[in-house]
Amino acid sequence: VILGQGSAAWELLEECASRNRALDWVGVPVGGGGLLAGTAFAVHVWNMKHGTSVKVFAGEPTGADDAFRSLASGK
8 A cells, every 4th residue: 555655756767867857855745654655665666766855844734743753642
């Protein structure tokens, strides 16, 4: 499932490259974490393959910040 979700990021990277447009970063909404994990994996592989340094940033609404609270708890 995670690899499948990462295919969206891979397609974005390929499309930008085909148009001679380099990305500095990709923004991903945090939900269950699958899209974020897949995107992070795809971007990592892309960076290794192409010698780039595209970064991944995750975001979630203030009122639904369970990922933030989970990371902040240190558990």
